[in-house]
Amino acid sequence: MTNKPQNGKIFIVLIVALLTTMVVSATVGAADITVVSSLKIFLSHILSYTPILGIQIDLTDIPSSHIAIVSNIRLPRILLSFLVGYALSVVGVAFQGMLKNPMADPFIIGTSSGAALGAAIAIMLKLNTAFLGIGFVSIFAFCGALLSTFIVYNLARSKAKVPVTTLLLAGVAIGQFFTAIMSFIMIISSKDVTSIVFWTMGSFSSRGWNHVWIAFFPILIGSIVLFFFSKDINLMLLGEDTAENMGVEVERTKKIILITSALMTAVAVSVSGIIGFVGLIIPHIARMIVSPDNRILMPASGLIGGIFLVVVDTFARTIIAPTEVPVGIITALSGGPFFIYLLRRSKKMI
Amino acid sequence: MKKSIEVKDIAFKYNDEMILKKLNVAIKENTFISIIGPNGSGKSTLLKTIARNLLPQEGAVFLKEKNLQSYSAKDLAKEMAVVPQTTEVNYNFTVEDIVLMGRHPHIKRFKREGVKDFEIVKEAMELTNTWHLRDRFINEISGGERQRAIIARALAQESKIILLDEPTSALDIHHQIEILDLLKELKEEKDVTIVAVLHDLNLAARYSEEILLLYEGEVVTIGSTEEVITVENLKKAYNIDMIVERNVYTGDLQVFPISAKNKLNKRCKKSKLLHIVCGGGVGKDIIQSLYEEGYDLSIGVVNIGDSDWEIGRILNLKIAEESPFSEISEEAMKKGSQLATEADAIILTSIPIGKGNLKNLQIVKEQLEQGKTVYFYNEYKHVTKFDYTNGDGIKMLEHLKYLGLLTLNCKAELIKVLKG
Numbered sequence: 106m107t108n109k110p111q112n113g114k115i116f117i118v119l120i121v122a123l124l125t126t127m128v129v130s131a132t133v134g135a136a137d138i139t140v141v142s143s144l145k146i147f148l149s150h151i152l153s154y155t156p157i158l159g160i161q162i163d164l165t166d167i168p169s170s171h172i173a174i175v176s177n178i179r180l181p182r183i184l185l186s187f188l189v190g191y192a193l194s195v196v197g198v199a200f201q202g203m204l205k206n207p208m209a210d211p212f213i214i215g216t217s218s219g220a221a222l223g224a225a226i227a228i229m230l231k232l233n234t235a236f237l238g239i240g241f242v243s244i245f246a247f248c249g250a251l252l253s254t255f256i257v258y259n260l261a262r263s264k265a266k267v268p269v270t271t272l273l274l275a276g277v278a279i280g281q282f283f284t285a286i287m288s289f290i291m292i293i294s295s296k297d298v299t300s301i302v303f304w305t306m307g308s309f310s311s312r313g314w315n316h317v318w319i320a321f322f323p324i325l326i327g328s329i330v331l332f333f334f335s336k337d338i339n340l341m342l343l344g345e346d347t348a349e350n351m352g353v354e355v356e357r358t359k360k361i362i363l364i365t366s367a368l369m370t371a372v373a374v375s376v377s378g379i380i381g382f383v384g385l386i387i388p389h390i391a392r393m394i395v396s397p398d399n400r401i402l403m404p405a406s407g408l409i410g411g412i413f414l415v416v417v418d419t420f421a422r423t424i425i426a427p428t429e430v431p432v433g434i435i436t437a438l439s440g441g442p443f444f445i446y447l448l449r450r451s452k453k454m455i
Numbered sequence: 456m457k458k459s460i461e462v463k464d465i466a467f468k469y470n471d472e473m474i475l476k477k478l479n480v481a482i483k484e485n486t487f488i489s490i491i492g493p494n495g496s497g498k499s500t501l502l503k504t505i506a507r508n509l510l511p512q513e514g515a516v517f518l519k520e521k522n523l524q525s526y527s528a529k530d531l532a533k534e535m536a537v538v539p540q541t542t543e544v545n546y547n548f549t550v551e552d553i554v555l556m557g558r559h560p561h562i563k564r565f566k567r568e569g570v571k572d573f574e575i576v577k578e579a580m581e582l583t584n585t586w587h588l589r590d591r592f593i594n595e596i597s598g599g600e601r602q603r604a605i606i607a608r609a610l611a612q613e614s615k616i617i618l619l620d621e622p623t624s625a626l627d628i629h630h631q632i633e634i635l636d637l638l639k640e641l642k643e644e645k646d647v648t649i650v651a652v653l654h655d656l657n658l659a660a661r662y663s664e665e666i667l668l669l670y671e672g673e674v675v676t677i678g679s680t681e682e683v684i685t686v687e688n689l690k691k692a693y694n695i696d697m698i699v700e701r702n703v704y705t706g707d708l709q710v711f712p713i714s715a716k717n718k719l720n721k722r723c724k725k726s727k728l729l730h731i732v733c734g735g736g737v738g739k740d741i742i743q744s745l746y747e748e749g750y751d752l753s754i755g756v757v758n759i760g761d762s763d764w765e766i767g768r769i770l771n772l773k774i775a776e777e778s779p780f781s782e783i784s785e786e787a788m789k790k791g792s793q794l795a796t797e798a799d800a801i802i803l804t805s806i807p808i809g810k811g812n813l814k815n816l817q818i819v820k821e822q823l824e825q826g827k828t829v830y831f832y833n834e835y836k837h838v839t840k841f842d843y844t845n846g847d848g849i850k851m852l853e854h855l856k857y858l859g860l861l862t863l864n865c866k867a868e869l870i871k872v873l874k875g
Contacts, residue, residue, distance in 0.1 A: 333564060340556055342546055346508040347539055351612065352532030352560030397546040 112401050119408040123187070126412050130419040131179045135426055138175060142167040146175045181314045185376060186418040186432075187411035188317070189309075190383055192324040192373040194391070194410025196366040197384030198403045199331045202338035203362050204269050210385035211370040214276035214363070215253035217381075218283035220374040223249020225287045225301045229294045242304065243375040250371035253279055258363060267359055269345075306431030307380035309418050316376045327369035328407060334358055335399035342397075382436040383410050386444045393447055413440070459484040459616060459648050460505060464514035467500055467672075474500045475511070476672040482665075484615075487642045487649045489659040492669035493693050498652045499540070499620055501669065505650065506537045506618050518616075532560035536609035540620040542601050544593045550604045551589040554580055557611030579610035583637060599630035606637065610645075617641070619651040623658065631655075635662045660684045661707040668692050684708045686769055698743060700765040725749040727873070730798035732791075732815050736762040738804045741832060744866055745802075746770050750873070753798060756783050756791040756815055783814040791818050800873070801829045803860070808848035816851045823858040831855075831862045832869050 131143040149164055164172060196211040204213070212218075223245035232241035257279045261272040291298050337358045340348040345355045373380075391406035417435045424430055460482040467475040475497045482488055490498045503509040505516055507523050516523040518534055526534070536557070544553065557579070558572045580586040583603045588596055593604065602622060609617050619638070623631040639662055641647045653659040659666055659680075666683040668675040670692040676683050689697045689710065698711040728751045731738055738754065739762055745752060755775025757764045767774045775791035777783050783791075795801055795818050803819050806812065823829055831852075842848035856862070863869045 336559065336564075339548075340559060343544055343553075343556070344539065346503070346506075347537070349508060349528060350506055350532060350535070350537035350539075351556060351608075352529035354528045397548055398552065 112396070115395055115401075115405060116408075119405065119412070123408060123412050123415075126415050127183050127187070130183050130415050131175050133419055133423055134174075134179065136171060136174050138171045142171060143175055143179075146172055147180070150176065150180065177313070181317045182309050182312055182418065182422075183415055184317050185312050185320060186309050186414040188320045188324050189373045189377045189380065190387070190414025191407040191411035192320075192328065192369045193380065193384035193414075194387040195328045195331055195403055195407040196369050197388040197410075198391070198399060198406045199334075199338060199362050199366055200384075201388055202342055202399055203359060204273060205342060205344075206269075206273065207389070208385075209273075210381075211366065211373075212280075212379070212381070212384070214272060214367070215257045215279040215283065216250045216367060216370045217374065217379045218280040218287070219253025220246040220250040220371065221301075221305050221379060222283045222287045222290075223247070223252075224304045224378070225290045225297075228297050228300050228304065229290050246304075246378075247371045247375035249283075250374050251367060253283055254363070254367040254371075266356055267363075303431060304378045306433040307378035307436075308421070308429060308431050309377060310422065310429045312376060320372050320376050323372045324369055327365045327372075328403075330365045331362065331369075332400075332403055334362055335403045338362070338399045377432070380414070380433050380436060382433070382440045383414060386440045387413060390444060390447060458482070459519065460650070461517040461520075462501070462505065462514070463517065465501075465504060465511045465516065466513035467497075467504060467509060467511045474672050475504070477514070478672070478674060480667060480674060480677060482648065482650060485642065485646050485648055486665055487639060487651075487663045488665040488667060489651050489653045489663035490667045490669065491653055491656060491659050491692075492675075495671075496669040496692065497672040498669055500672075502618055502620050502650070502652050506535065507531060508537075529560040532612060532614065534614050535616040535618060536612040536614040538602075538605050538609050538617065538619040538622055540624070542605045544601075547592040547594055549589065550585060550591055550593055550596065550600075551576065551580070553593050553604055554585070554589075554607045554611050557608035560612060575613065576607075576611050579607040580604075582610065582641075583607040599626050599633065602626065602630070602634055603637070606634070610641070615646065616648045616650065619649070621652050621654055624654055631658060638662070656684070656689070656710045657707075660710065661705065680708060684710065698739070698766060699769060700739065700762045701760065702762075725751075727751070727800065728753070728798045729873070730754070730795045730801045731804065732795075732801065732806065732819060733757060733763045733804045734761055734806045734812055734815070737806055737834065738763040739766045740834070741802065741804060741866060741869070742766050742770070742772075744870065745873075746772075748870060748873075753794040755794055756787045756812070756818075782811040788814045788818065791815070792821060795819075795822050795827075796825075798827075801827060802869070803829060803831045803855075805831075805833045807843060808851075809843040813844060813848065813851070816848070816855065819855055819860070820851070820858065823855060823860065829855070829860050830869060830872065831860045832866075833862055833864055834866070 128140060128144050128147060131147065132138055132140050145164060145167065193211050200209040200211060200213060201207060224242050227242040227245035257272065257275045258267065260275040260279070261267050263271070291301055337348070337353045340351050340353050341355065341358070349355050387410040388402070388406045391402055391409050395401055395405045414432070417439065418432055421430045421432045421435055458481050462478055462480040465475050465478045466473065478501065490501060492498050500509065504511050518526065523531070554576050555568060555572065558568055558576065562568060562572065577586065580589060583606050585600065585604045585607050588600055588604065593601060596604070623634050626634065635658060638649050638651065642649050663680055665678060666680050667677045668683050668688055675692050676688050684699055686697055686699055695712050700709050700711070701707070702709045725748065729745060731742060731752060731754045733742070733754055734757045742752065742754065742763065743766065753773035754763060754767045756777055757767070757774065758777050758779050758781070760779045764774065764776060773794055775787055775794050777787040801819065801822055806815065808816065819829055863872065
């Protein structure tokens with residue numbers, strides 16, 4: 106709460122780390138591109154959005170294939186993985202605070218199961234065509250995520266209130282139910298099993314600028330909304346009654362957070378599949394190294410989550426190239442041990 | 456004085472169980488009111504209803520003559536702060552962070568805390584003696600410190616009403632007194648209205664100006680401490696006999712429950728009439744015991760306001776009394792002699808003897824000379840100094856023993872001897 110000077114430093118460090126990660130990530134890969142040329146391409150993209158400065162970057166000494174690879178393949182992938190990591194981590198912070206539950210993640214209210222079911226249906230129905238540049242699988246996943254959240258919310262609601270415990274339990278119940286339907290679909294159309302399983306493990310392969318643009322605004326606006334409620338979430342950590350007594354409209358705040366988070370998660374899931382672990386672990390890591398104050402924690406967690414997913418996706422596409430490893434596998438493999446290390450080192454309760 | 460909170464016809468039920476039954480309560484401004492009552496009487500429910508954490512099924516609460524429901528959360532928080540029963544926080548916020556959260560209703564959504572907010576927080580923390588804890592984590596300080604920090608947070612809210620739900624139940628006696636002293640000070644200096652649910656009757660009697668006594672969701676009585684803390688009222692709510700007396704040191708009312716067991720064997724009247732010479736509180740224990748045994752009692756001569764006198768009055772005994780802090784007058788002595796003469800036996804307790812009550816021994820002497828049985832119940836036999844008359848008292852006592860005063864050192868023995 107108190108605006109300690111080190112908080113400013115933390116954000117500078119995080120932003121520098123983010124930019125470095127992005128440039129390095131754009132350099133790594135099958136094509137032999139140098140750091141300098143990827144940096145140049147980056148800058149030229151940034152400057153093309155700020156024509157007022159009138160600065161031109163000379164790209165003539167870089168092979169046009171390299172420019173194409175960085176601009177059309179690697180850059181959108183990097184940006185998208187950042188956006189998804191950012192969204193999941195911000196929502197994770199909001200849910201853990203709102204539900205006062207350290208086990209909460211963006212998928213806890215049934216979002217992932219709904220999305221997976223939607224995707225499975227689309228895959229089963231062979232809806233390979235695209236709509237506005239977005240595949241039907243994504244659209245179905247988006248609708249599934251929203252539908253399950255909507256059902257969970259209405260199941261949990263009693264009169265004007267949404268008790269947190271009921272919300273969690275309804276989320277788990279609906280999640281199991283939807284997963285069961287998805288498993289059933291996998292049984293009856295067994296040739297689709299591989300694509301469904303791959304989708305549920307998350308991936309950024311062959312995602313382009315259209316995905317970035319679709320994800321960008323909902324996630325940006327959603328995170329700004331959540332950020333405006335970060336102080337209310339701080340107060341809600343002390344208990345809902347206490348928060349109410351201190352002037353927070355608890356039920357209204359919960360509704361806004363739930364709806365905003367559900368939309369952000371649905372968007373993230375529809376462009377990337379289900380990437381577990383990020384929304385659970387990154388908020389804890391950020392809480393340990395930054396502060397439990399949600400006003401600082403939320404943006405910090407978003408940045409850390411974004412950086413983390415950019416790094417993870419870089420590994421995903423290079424470790425056993427040309428085969429892509431699903432991102433969800435690497436997040437769990439790397440995030441788990443690191444989190445345990447932090448837990449043991451700080452020996453603090455979460 | 457103006458009404459601050461008005462509870463009108465409130466009914467509240469959990470499922471089908473009525474917790475509050477058509478409750479009506481008015482709370483004045485700038486008072487210290489305690490809500491007392493046995494478990495399940497609806498104390499906390501009432502407090503939560505006033506805090507708007509619970510919505511009553513019937514009736515309404517009015518704050519400054521406006522329905523509580525018509526306040527926005529922030530406006531209500533500016534009027535009223537709440538210190539909940541459990542104050543544990545599981546996240547490592549610093550104490551200052553927690554107190555600063557109390558400023559929430561005063562800060563617009565898109566603004567941060569300003570210099571003024573930090574000043575108010577500092578003042579609240581200094582008042583509650585928590586400023587030195589400001590950089591400590593809230594989950595690492597002691598229960599008493601945390602309670603003070605939460606009160607500081609309530610203060611930072613700058614509301615004129617503070618509601619507290621059993622603020623001292625988890626604290627040791629030192630911290631209990633510390634918290635209640637603090638609340639009293641806030642009431643005096645900051646014109647805050649304190650509404651507290653308290654479990655401890657003695658603390659409630661000692662600190663509050665007014666008391667609301669609840670029993671099974673209904674108001675037994677509400678009023679000044681003196682009016683509420685009476686044997687009849689407490690018996691209605693707690694279903695147990697109590698002795699109410701005035702503490703010699705603090706002058707506050709004090710409650711002693713008499714064990715619930717004794718209530719069962721009904722007091723059977725005995726025909727013997729006993730007169731007890733007491734004073735200064737040395738007699739209250741034996742008076743209670745003999746009263747429970749079923750004897751008719753009279754006491755005297757005692758000063759009005761003395762704790763022995765209080766008990767005599769509560770139990771409705773015949774009393775030879777004298778005005779407070781005065782020497783026994785001829786008239787009182789005559790009354791004392793008369794009561795002693797009427798009695799079948801007399802019990803002299805180990806009263807501290809001073810110039811003022813030497814006449815009590817005189818009465819005993821007369822009775823001994825007339826051949827009446829007098830027991831000297833020396834409960835405080837290890838206390839040697841009870842003579843404040845430079846030897847006259849001791850001399851008199853020796854003389855009484857010579858005349859046939861029977862010394863007994865324990866209560867059981869005395870009761871046995873009396874039964875014959």
